[in-house]
Structure formats: C-alpha cells, structure tokens
Amino acid sequence: MFLIHCPYCNEEREQEEFSPAGEAFIARPEAPEDISDEAWADYVFYRTNHKGDHWEQWVHSNGCRKYFMVERSTITHEILKVAAFGADISE
Amino acid sequence: MRVEQITSHQIDRSKPLTFIFNNKKYKGFEGDTLASALIANDALLFARSFKYGRKRGLMAAGVEEPNALVSLEMGGRYTPNLKATEIPLYDGLSAKSATNPHSFDLRAFIKPLHRFMPAGFYYKTFIKQAVWAKVEDSLRALSGFSEAPTQEDVDVYDHVHHHAEVLIVGGGAAGMSAALEVLKNSDSERVILVDERARLGGELFNEFASDEAAAIWHEEGVADLCGFAKEQSDRFTMLTRATAYAWHDQNYVEVLETHATGENLSLTNGSQVRKTLHKIRAKKVILATGAHERPMLFEANDLTNIMLSQSVRRYLNEFGAVSGKKVVVYGNNDSIYQTAQDLHRCNISCTVIDVRSAGATNSIADKTRQGGIKVMQGYAIVKAHGSDKVDGIDVALAVRQGVSWEVIGESESLSCDLLATSGGFNPVVHLDCHTGAKATFDEVSQAFLPQKERPNRQTCGAVSGVGAWHDAVIDAKNKAQLTLQSLGVVSEVNNAELGENHSNYYNVGEFFTPAAIIERPKVFLDLQNDVTTLDVALSIREGYRSIEHIKRYTAMGFGTDQGKTGNINGIAVAAAILGKTMPEVGTTTFRPAYTGVDFGALAGRENGGLFDPQRYTTIHDSHVAKGAEFEVVGQWYRPWYYPKTGENIHQAVHRECLAARTSLGMMDASTLGKIDVQGPDAREFLSRVYTNAWMKLAPGSCRYGLMCNEKGMIIDDGVSTCIGDNHFIMTTTTGGAASVYSTLEMWLQTEWNHLDVHLNSVTDHYSTIAVVGPNARNLMKLLCQDVDFDRESFKFMQWRPGIVCGVSARIMRISFSGELAYEINVEANYGRYIWDQVATVGEKWNITPYGTESMHVLRAEKGYIIVGQDTDGSMTPADVNMNWIVANNKPFSFIGQRSFSIAALSAENRFQLIGLLTKDASVVIPEGAHIIDNGGKSVGYVTSSYFSPMLGRSIAMAQMQGGLSKVGETTIVKIVQEKQGLKEIPCEISSSVFYDINGERVDGND
Structure with missing residues (x-):
C-alpha cells in the first residue's frame, strides 16, 4: 500500500510494482567455510525484526528489476530514505 | 405507518413501488430504503438472533444497523448480508431475511435454553472434537448470516484509481462544508468527496422539521457542490453510495461505490457495472465521518421496536415513516427532546424519560413540557415488556451516588408501542484507527474522540465531538483552511469561533x-x-x-x-x-x-480469463488441432496428453510412452525457463550458484546443474549450454523461471556487483522441440545436413549449431527420458514450422507427440526428480541421493555449501528420496499417500506415482525418513479412501531408478 520512489526509474510508483527482498546490509561472509555454525546460522536465518527505522531491500520487480535500499519506519510505515546500492546513505 | 404531515422531498409519493420481502408483497415510494418502506408497512420483524433465537427488528436507520441483515435477489444476482437500511427501494425488489423470523427452526427451539448458553458456551461444550463433528453442520446453518451464494455472480465490477490533493470522507453538514471551503479557496487542487448514503446531508435531514435554516443551507450546499461537480469535473469528484471502508498507509483509501442502479436488475440488464472499487491516493484527508448513536441498557432492550432515538427521528423526517403510536423516548442527553418534539408535532403521543436528574437540564425539559409532552427526569427504564414487540416498560428512580449510579424504589409500569433510546454518541473513528491512530476518551462529550494530531489528516463535525450542525459547518471550514494551508494553497487561516458549549452540545450524561x-x-x-x-x-x-x-x-x-x-x-x-x-x-x-x-468488487475485472496471464507457445494451435488436453504450469498452457478418439488419459499415456521408448516421440519443451548469461565472469557466476563445477565446460558442451539456496536446500535444476567462453544459456524449471531469474539478479546486484555478468530472460525467444527415442538420430539426419550426428562425434551432453529445414538452430543432445534425444532450439516464430516439419518427416517412424504426463512417466522411470514435486524446499542434494553433483572443492564456497556441514543436514532420520514398488504390480499408489511404520506413525509420503508401460508395473517415488538405508525392506503405505476408511498397500522400498539402470539407452540402438 506504499508509494515507493525507485532510485533508478526516478519515479514514485505503487507498491504493487515492487517486491520486498529482506533486510539490508546482510553481507555474505567472505569465507563461509571458516566460520562457526552459529555465525553461519546468524547470517542465514537471524534478522533484527527491528521496531523503528529500518533499512530493507526492495526490488522493482514489475519495472526496471533493480534492487535498492529503503529506510522505512516499521511503526508508521513512513518511507524515510531510498538509496541505490553503493550510494552514500549517511546524510 | 406513513405520517401524512411530513412533506419530505426525499420520498416521491407520486411514484409508488412494489416489492417483495420474505415472500410477501408490499408497497413503498421512490426514495425509500427497504427499511423505511417496511416501517411504513408496519412489517417490523427482520430476524431471529443467532444464539438465543430471539425475534429482532430494526434498531437503526443506517450502516450501524445490527439486526436487519437481508439477502437481495436470487440466482446470479443473489447478494447476502446486506443491511435493509442501506438498500434503496426499486420496483420489483425481492429480499429475504438472513434468518427468517417467521420460521420455526432450531433457533426457536434453543430460545428457552438460552440461560444455559453464556459466553464461552460453544468453546467449552465443543472442545471435544467428537461432539463437535456431530453437530457442526446444523450449528453452522445457524450462523445468523445469509446463505452463501451458489451461483456465479453475473455482474461486472470495476476498479478505478484516483490521485487527489484532498479527500473528504463523509457528506453530512461537516463534509459538505469542508468540500465547499476547499473548492472555493483553490483553483486546481483535485478534490474527492465520498458519502455512504444515496443523498448528501447525513443527519442534517433530522433537523429540517424544526430548523428551517438547516433545510436552506442543505439545499444551497447541494446545489453548489453539484455546480462544482459539473463545471470543474476535471478536479472535483463526488461519489454517493460510496463507503470508505479501509484506510491504509500513506493516505491510501479504498472506497466501494454501489451504483444507483446496481441492484436493480430491470435497469442494468447485466450491461452496467454494479459496483466500483475506488482506490484513492490522497495528499490530505479530511474525516467527517460523523457519529453513531449508542443505545441505553436495560433488561430486554432487544425487543422489536426498541430503536435508536435519532434513527426514529430520521425515519420520521426523511421518509415520513414511524413504527408506533405511543412512544417513549429515553436517554441521557438533550437530543431525546428533539425526537419527542418532532413526534409530537406529528400528533404522535410521546413521553420523555431523562435519566439525568432535574437541575442543569431544566430549561429544555421545561420547554418540552410546555409543548404538552410528559417529561420524567431522574428516571431509568429497568425492563422492557413484550413477547415479539415492546408493549411496555418498568421505570424506577435513578440516583447518582458519588461515582456510581443506583436505581431505587419500587418500579412502575408504563405502556408504549415504540421505545426510542439515546445513550450518547460514538464518533466514527474506525477509519482513522485503521492506520494505527488511538482514540482517546473525552470526559466532556463522554465519547472516544479521534487522536488529536495526525499528519495529513483533519477531522471535523460529529467525529470530533462537534454535534450541532451549525457548529459542524464552521468546524469544517476551519479544518478545510488548515488543510489548504498545509498544501500551501492559502498562507493564512481564518479560524472562526464555534458556538458556546459546542463540545458537548447535547449535554450527554x-x-x-x-x-x-x-x-x-x-x-x-x-x-x-x-x-x-x-x-x-x-x-x-x-x-x-x-x-x-x-x-x-x-x-x-x-x-x-x-x-x-x-x-x-x-x-x-x-x-x-x-x-x-x-x-x-x-x-x-x-x-x-x-x-x-x-x-x-475485490476481484474487479481480474476474473475468468483475466484472472491470471495465460501463456502459449508458438506451437499451441497445433496442439489444439491434435486434440490435446492441457495443464497449466507456471501460467503456461502445456499439452498434458494427446488422446486419440476413445482414449482415456491412461491409454493415451501408455501409447505415448511406448512410442518414445521404442521408436520416436516429440514434445514441445519451449516453456522451460531460459536465461542468457553473458560476460567474462559467466563461468565464475555459474560455479557460485550451482553445486557442481563449470570452469572447464568447453564451448559445444552442456551440463546439468542443481541450484540450492543458502540453507542448502534444492530450489531449481536444469541444463546449461556453453555457447562460448563468455556466453551460456541456462535453463530452469518451467514454474521456477521467474523466481530463479530474480534470485540470480539479487546476487549479482547486491553481493557480486564486481562480477562482469549480465542476465537476460530469453524464455519466450526460443521454441524448443524435443525429439526422443531410438530413431531420433535417424530423424535428425534427415532434418539437418550440416551437422555430423555420428554417436562418437556428437556425444550426449553436447550441442551443435545447424540448419534445420532451412532454419538456423541450436541442437542439444540432452535427455529427460533416458532415451537418445535431441532438442532443437529455433527462434520462437519458427517453432510451429519446425514442429510441423519434424512431424511430417517423422511419420516413417510413426512419430508420436507426447505431453507432460508421459514426460513425467518417462523421467520417473529413470528416477529423475522434478524440483517442487519430489522436493519441497527442505531437501538437500544428499537427501535426493545426488551427492555426485556436489563439488565441495571449488575455490568459491557456492550458495548453500556451508550449510551442508551443519550436523542437522546429515542426520539419519532426514527425509530421503526412495522408490516404492507395490507388491501388487497393478496397484498405483495415490500421490500424497503416507508411509506408515510399525508403530502406526507416518514416516514419509509419496511424491510421484505412475504406471510404467515399459515395466508393466506401478512405480513410485517417495520421501521417507532414513529411507536410503532401508532399500530392500518392506513397508506399508496407507491411504484414506473416502467412505471406505484406511487402505493398506504393502510395498518394497527400492532405488528411485527403475528403468535402464546403467544408462545404456541414451546413445540409441545403432
């Protein structure tokens, strides 16, 4: 039910054009074989399920098919920021 | 009955209408609702209550009506659970109560027992499943709601999307005033006004009889709004009979509009849209949703003809209808006096009982007494009398003792035939709360008011506790000004003063x-x-x-x-x-x-053929001409089998399978997902997403790959073809094409954006025709002259470019049946031509087209899995006995590899893929049947099961706990057969490869 601004198409479009793709900043471990089962499980299964402002990934699945990052309040569903991968999100 | 004194313009007495309710014929007028017309006919019984079987009549005049649920019309226009108060009358209307008050059913039988059925009765009584199973059907029939429709809906529904600067919900005095203020003070802002009733005005009609100014304001307001709707139709939309039923995030409001003729079959004749679902995205929302009156509490307050006071008033003033001659009006606020005065003006006898003690409210009480109405202050109704309908009440003195109320003294009886009550007003905060706002209790108005501040939303009128219409008009103007200011349309806001005591105009106790x-x-x-x-x-x-x-x-x-x-x-x-x-x-x-x-309305036009996209290969027409039956796989319509005259599915599949095994078969394999993978890092990419090795696959070769997710579970499989060092074509399962493509893009875009690889979905770009069987090589030699088909020079799992019947093609030697087979890939538009050429040239070997069912039998004979059928997202390569395809020594830890070393994934009791051979070779186990151990516990289930024509016996694949270590043992499969109970099928556990165990057939006979 959101309007999402796609940073690649540079347009605000209905949510039905997009698909959620999980929490952002879940990096794949560099050397999976060298880490413990716990650390691997943490990467594969555990997510923060954060209440508040939360960075997540979305994909413009019925559009440009690009993945990007969205900062969204999980309380109000307000979308605070949208960023392409590699973009500076510190501001 | 109808009151002659009332000269409401809302009903047209010159246009009588005939309608049927509960199989009886009645007359009403144009402008009536079903409810008002029945009141005018003194037909007051609507329902039996669902739990206690008590007879019920109307309580309200609007959307809040709890009792008068009816079903409208029959057949394809049957609509269940509509409120009689919301159905506009039309000639020929036919409706029935959801629960017939006149029939003597189980409910009437339950009625005397109701004191044994308190809250939780059903939970406590039926917690034992055995008891519930016996009575479920008869109790469900007493749900209190209409029967579900049995026929297809013949009507058409639409969806319309809107974008607006301002959405105003509610078209009463406040909503009309807000809309006018916004429209008059802006030029281009898009404005939408929605109201659930047929006519704008809301509760304002109630005031017409006593306040001429209200009628004048209403008439002018409606005229102005209609003027805007006509002259500025590009920016102003006015929807009536349109209920805003949901408010989602970012001011996305869903509104269901019932078209004025929507339920009138004589007018629509099936050609018009019955209802429209409006999806409105608004920058600002003004809520003018009003308030619902709440009833007073006393014993037997549910008897027929005990109604809400403002509803009695509305039936009287708007429709000239009233359901009693001797009325008691009872409540805790000043609005009851207005109801009494309106009734009195129509020469209807009435008595006011005000639960508030004499004192603060004397002026309105005295004024009412002077008008000739009996007023009792400080009295409470303890109990109502009557069998079906109220015929009297018991009243006693009510006293406020500190923080609580008491009822004291002997009660006395009064007779009445209509009781109107008002216990105050509940602002309609529902919509506001849909997106998380909290209603807060206001001591002054004794009501839960909407949350004070919310971004992009204003509230005005009765929903904000502003009860009097003239105050609501001013309040709405103020809120409209604030809205315009927040849009930057006006810079300064006129904040007009509201009347004295506006926040508790009715002095609610x-x-x-x-x-x-x-x-x-x-x-x-x-x-x-x-x-x-x-x-x-x-x-x-x-x-x-x-x-x-x-x-x-x-x-x-x-x-x-x-x-x-x-x-x-x-x-x-x-x-x-x-x-x-x-x-x-x-x-x-x-x-x-x-x-x-x-x-x-929710489905809209996305119904029937438009429910889901339907995908056809370019060869589809040929399949249709051959009489194929189709099955839908991932939106594709795939030939299932090709029955000849008189053949059933088993006979057709038997014939098709034998043809492919003994001579020559052909299949349309165009639907397999195809992804074009290009770039210098294409090999590296494939190595990362598949479990096996790809670095040394030479151009001209193909390789089967198994794809897992990070959990180590199989998600897809397919053959990829090496076109060149930088270029591969990956195939995926038909159903998994979209999700695999999306997953691969995710890895490339989010984790591996340094890899120089580009993906393109090319599923639709190519037609793929598989030719399968011992004569496949002979056929290919006739079709294509520029490729050497010798078994030693064109080996299994290789591909060659060639010209097939004049068309440039890629010919892969791959097999999903175990037989000698080739797949001819051509540009999609040549598909039908090549298919026909193959069929013609193949005639000398009696080439037989086969569908997905035979494909499944052929692959199951070879033990090839279907991802999603033999696996379910919890199967590792080891679980399906495919460890041979896992290359654990690749430099990059491929997707899912790390999970394989987690102890749980090598546990002995994991579900593993095995074969099952029934002791009675003719018995085919139903797919989904459970494998039962000696203790009677399920230890697995059957995933694929067929009769193999080549083996002349049934074969099955199953997932079984620890199954791979039990090969050779005997087990029992149990199936539940309807009305026959459990059936046991003894089986031998076997390898899941049943035919051509050593793989000798893939090179053919020659």
Whole structure:
C-alpha cells in the first residue's frame, strides 16, 4: 500500500510494482567455510525484526528489476530514505 | 405507518413501488430504503438472533444497523448480508431475511435454553472434537448470516484509481462544508468527496422539521457542490453510495461505490457495472465521518421496536415513516427532546424519560413540557415488556451516588408501542484507527474522540465531538483552511469561533451502568452477536481483564457490526465491573474493513480469463488441432496428453510412452525457463550458484546443474549450454523461471556487483522441440545436413549449431527420458514450422507427440526428480541421493555449501528420496499417500506415482525418513479412501531408478 520512489526509474510508483527482498546490509561472509555454525546460522536465518527505522531491500520487480535500499519506519510505515546500492546513505 | 404531515422531498409519493420481502408483497415510494418502506408497512420483524433465537427488528436507520441483515435477489444476482437500511427501494425488489423470523427452526427451539448458553458456551461444550463433528453442520446453518451464494455472480465490477490533493470522507453538514471551503479557496487542487448514503446531508435531514435554516443551507450546499461537480469535473469528484471502508498507509483509501442502479436488475440488464472499487491516493484527508448513536441498557432492550432515538427521528423526517403510536423516548442527553418534539408535532403521543436528574437540564425539559409532552427526569427504564414487540416498560428512580449510579424504589409500569433510546454518541473513528491512530476518551462529550494530531489528516463535525450542525459547518471550514494551508494553497487561516458549549452540545450524561441493571439477564450490548452484560461479567470472572480479551471471549463487535453499536457500551460495562475508568479500559482495535465488501468488487475485472496471464507457445494451435488436453504450469498452457478418439488419459499415456521408448516421440519443451548469461565472469557466476563445477565446460558442451539456496536446500535444476567462453544459456524449471531469474539478479546486484555478468530472460525467444527415442538420430539426419550426428562425434551432453529445414538452430543432445534425444532450439516464430516439419518427416517412424504426463512417466522411470514435486524446499542434494553433483572443492564456497556441514543436514532420520514398488504390480499408489511404520506413525509420503508401460508395473517415488538405508525392506503405505476408511498397500522400498539402470539407452540402438 506504499508509494515507493525507485532510485533508478526516478519515479514514485505503487507498491504493487515492487517486491520486498529482506533486510539490508546482510553481507555474505567472505569465507563461509571458516566460520562457526552459529555465525553461519546468524547470517542465514537471524534478522533484527527491528521496531523503528529500518533499512530493507526492495526490488522493482514489475519495472526496471533493480534492487535498492529503503529506510522505512516499521511503526508508521513512513518511507524515510531510498538509496541505490553503493550510494552514500549517511546524510 | 406513513405520517401524512411530513412533506419530505426525499420520498416521491407520486411514484409508488412494489416489492417483495420474505415472500410477501408490499408497497413503498421512490426514495425509500427497504427499511423505511417496511416501517411504513408496519412489517417490523427482520430476524431471529443467532444464539438465543430471539425475534429482532430494526434498531437503526443506517450502516450501524445490527439486526436487519437481508439477502437481495436470487440466482446470479443473489447478494447476502446486506443491511435493509442501506438498500434503496426499486420496483420489483425481492429480499429475504438472513434468518427468517417467521420460521420455526432450531433457533426457536434453543430460545428457552438460552440461560444455559453464556459466553464461552460453544468453546467449552465443543472442545471435544467428537461432539463437535456431530453437530457442526446444523450449528453452522445457524450462523445468523445469509446463505452463501451458489451461483456465479453475473455482474461486472470495476476498479478505478484516483490521485487527489484532498479527500473528504463523509457528506453530512461537516463534509459538505469542508468540500465547499476547499473548492472555493483553490483553483486546481483535485478534490474527492465520498458519502455512504444515496443523498448528501447525513443527519442534517433530522433537523429540517424544526430548523428551517438547516433545510436552506442543505439545499444551497447541494446545489453548489453539484455546480462544482459539473463545471470543474476535471478536479472535483463526488461519489454517493460510496463507503470508505479501509484506510491504509500513506493516505491510501479504498472506497466501494454501489451504483444507483446496481441492484436493480430491470435497469442494468447485466450491461452496467454494479459496483466500483475506488482506490484513492490522497495528499490530505479530511474525516467527517460523523457519529453513531449508542443505545441505553436495560433488561430486554432487544425487543422489536426498541430503536435508536435519532434513527426514529430520521425515519420520521426523511421518509415520513414511524413504527408506533405511543412512544417513549429515553436517554441521557438533550437530543431525546428533539425526537419527542418532532413526534409530537406529528400528533404522535410521546413521553420523555431523562435519566439525568432535574437541575442543569431544566430549561429544555421545561420547554418540552410546555409543548404538552410528559417529561420524567431522574428516571431509568429497568425492563422492557413484550413477547415479539415492546408493549411496555418498568421505570424506577435513578440516583447518582458519588461515582456510581443506583436505581431505587419500587418500579412502575408504563405502556408504549415504540421505545426510542439515546445513550450518547460514538464518533466514527474506525477509519482513522485503521492506520494505527488511538482514540482517546473525552470526559466532556463522554465519547472516544479521534487522536488529536495526525499528519495529513483533519477531522471535523460529529467525529470530533462537534454535534450541532451549525457548529459542524464552521468546524469544517476551519479544518478545510488548515488543510489548504498545509498544501500551501492559502498562507493564512481564518479560524472562526464555534458556538458556546459546542463540545458537548447535547449535554450527554455519564454512562448509565448501575449494578441493578447490568446484573440483570438479557441486557444486550451487541444484538448481532447476542452479547449481554452478564457475558462481559462472566468473562471478567473467568480472568479476562483486557478489553481485547473480553471482546474475543464474548464475540462482542464481531460480524458486520465491527463495534458500531455495542462496543462502547461494552467498555462502559467492563469499566463498571472492574472499577476502572473508561480510558483505563480503552478501546478495542478497529481494523479494515469498516463494512462488508463484495468479493466481486475485490476481484474487479481480474476474473475468468483475466484472472491470471495465460501463456502459449508458438506451437499451441497445433496442439489444439491434435486434440490435446492441457495443464497449466507456471501460467503456461502445456499439452498434458494427446488422446486419440476413445482414449482415456491412461491409454493415451501408455501409447505415448511406448512410442518414445521404442521408436520416436516429440514434445514441445519451449516453456522451460531460459536465461542468457553473458560476460567474462559467466563461468565464475555459474560455479557460485550451482553445486557442481563449470570452469572447464568447453564451448559445444552442456551440463546439468542443481541450484540450492543458502540453507542448502534444492530450489531449481536444469541444463546449461556453453555457447562460448563468455556466453551460456541456462535453463530452469518451467514454474521456477521467474523466481530463479530474480534470485540470480539479487546476487549479482547486491553481493557480486564486481562480477562482469549480465542476465537476460530469453524464455519466450526460443521454441524448443524435443525429439526422443531410438530413431531420433535417424530423424535428425534427415532434418539437418550440416551437422555430423555420428554417436562418437556428437556425444550426449553436447550441442551443435545447424540448419534445420532451412532454419538456423541450436541442437542439444540432452535427455529427460533416458532415451537418445535431441532438442532443437529455433527462434520462437519458427517453432510451429519446425514442429510441423519434424512431424511430417517423422511419420516413417510413426512419430508420436507426447505431453507432460508421459514426460513425467518417462523421467520417473529413470528416477529423475522434478524440483517442487519430489522436493519441497527442505531437501538437500544428499537427501535426493545426488551427492555426485556436489563439488565441495571449488575455490568459491557456492550458495548453500556451508550449510551442508551443519550436523542437522546429515542426520539419519532426514527425509530421503526412495522408490516404492507395490507388491501388487497393478496397484498405483495415490500421490500424497503416507508411509506408515510399525508403530502406526507416518514416516514419509509419496511424491510421484505412475504406471510404467515399459515395466508393466506401478512405480513410485517417495520421501521417507532414513529411507536410503532401508532399500530392500518392506513397508506399508496407507491411504484414506473416502467412505471406505484406511487402505493398506504393502510395498518394497527400492532405488528411485527403475528403468535402464546403467544408462545404456541414451546413445540409441545403432
């Protein structure tokens, strides 16, 4: 039910054009074989399920098919920021 | 009856209409609702209540009506559970009560037993499944709602998307005023006004009889709005009979509009849209949703002809209809005097009983007395009398003692035939709360008001506690100004003063919940769900303290009611019993939908052939011409089998399979997902996403790959072809094409954006025709002259470019049947041509087209898995006995590899893929049947099962706990057969490869 601004198409479009793709900043471990089962499980299964402002990934699945990052309040569903991968999100 | 003095313009007495209700014929007028017409006909019984079987009539005049649920029309236009108060009358209308009040059914039988059926009765009685199973059918029939439709809906429904600067919900005095203010003070802003009723004005009609200014303001307001709608139609939309039933995030409001002729079959004749679902995205929302009156509480307050005071007033003033001659008006606020005065003006005898003691309210009481109406101040109704319909009441003195009420002294009896009550007003905060706003209790107006501040939203009129129409008009203008300011349209805001005492215009008294009343039986809070004060008391005694739990235990506010009439009184009763204040108890959560929404409206035009995209290969017409039956796989219409005249599916599949195994078969394999993978890092990419090795696959070769997710579970499989060092074509399962493509893109875009690889979905770009069988090589030699098909020079799992019948093609030697086979890939538009050429040239070997069913049999004979059928997202390569395809020594830890070393994935009791051979070779096990161990416990289930024509026996694949170590053992498969109980099928556990175990057939016979 959101309007999402796609940073690649540079347009605000209905949510039905997009698909959620999980929490952002879940990096794949560099050397999976060298880490413990716990650390691997943490990467594969555990997510923060954060209440508040939360960075997540979305994909413009019925559009440009690009993945990007969205900062969204999980309380109000307000979308605070949208960023392409590699973009500076510190501001 | 109809009151002649009322000269309402809302009904047209010159246009009589005939209609049928519960099989009886009645007459009404143009402009009536079904409810008002029945009141005019003195037909007052609408329902039997769902739990206690009590007869019920109308309580309200609008959307909040809890009792008068009806089904409209029959057949393809049958619509269940509409409120009689919301159905505009038309000639020939035919409706029935959801629960027939006149029939003598199980409900009437239950009625004397109702004191044994408190809250939780069903939970407690039927917690034993055995008891429930016996009575479920008969109890479900008593749900209190209409029967479900049995025929397809013949009507058409639309969806319309809107974008607006301002959406105004509610077209009463406040909503009209807000809309006019916004329109008059802006030029280009898009404005939408929606109202649930057929006519703008809301509760304003009630005032017409006593306040000429109200009628004049209404007439001018409607004219102005219609003017805007006509002259500025590009920016102003006005929707009536349109209910805003859900408010989602970012001001996305869903509105269901019933077209004026929507339920009138004689007019629409099936050609017109019946309802439209408007999806409105608004920058600002102004809520002018008004308030619902709440009833007073006393014993037997559910008898027929006990109604809400403002509803009695509305039936009288708007429709000239009233259901009694001797009326008692009872309540705790000043609005009851207006109802009494309106009735009195029509020469209807009435008495006012005001629960508030004499004192502060003397002026309006005295004025009413001077008009000749009997007024009793400081009295409470303890009980109503009557069998089907109210015929009298018991009243006693009511006294406020500190924080609680008491009823004292002997009660006296009064007779009446209509009782109108008002216990104050509940602002309609439902919509506002859909997106998480909290309603807060306001002591002054004794009501839960909407949250004060919310971004991009204003509230005005009765929903904000501003009850008088002239105050609501000013309040709405102020809020409209604020809205325009927030849009930057106006810079300064005119903030006009509202009248004195506007926040409690009707002087609503405290909730009247003395113990002497709420401890009585049959004091109903929620009439639709038969919830009484004793049910609330019981749920509190049994330990439920939160109002959310009390609601669920008692079912208060369930069904179509959704907390419109009963919940706030329920909260007051819970507060009285718990010794808490209203804010301490709080409200329950309001969720969408505010009112019922037709399934047809939700579906819109995405119905029948438009429900889901239908995909056809370019060869489709040929399959149709050959009489193929189709199955849908991932939106594709794939030939399932090609029956010849008189053949059933088994005979057809038998013939098709034997053809492929003994001579020559052909199949349309175009639907397999195809992804073009290009770039210098293409090999590296494939190595990362597949479990096996790809670095050394030479151009001209193909390789089968198995794809897992990071959990180590199989998600897809398919053959990839090496076109060149930088170029591969990956195939995926037909159903998994879209999700695999999306997953691969995710890895490339989010984790591996340094890899120089580009993906493109090319599923639709190529047609793929598989030629399968011992004569496949002979056929290919005739079709294509520039490729050497010798078995040693064109080996299994290789591909060659060639010209097939003049068309440039890629020919892969791959096999999903174990037979010698080639797949001819050509540009999609040549597919039909090549298919026909193959069929013609193949005639000398009796080439036989086969469909997905035979494909499944052929692959199952070879033990090849179908991802998603033999695996379910919890199977590792080891579980399906495919460890041979896992290359654990690749430099990059491929997707899922790390998970394989987790102990749980090598546990002995994991489900593993095995074969099952029934002891009786002719028995084919149904797919889904369970494998049962000696202790009677399920240890697995059958995933694929067929009769193999080549082997002349049944074969099955199954997932079984620890199955791979049990090969050779005997086990029992049990199936449940309808009406025959359990059937046992003894089986031998075997390898899942049944045919050509050594793989000798893939090179052919020559």
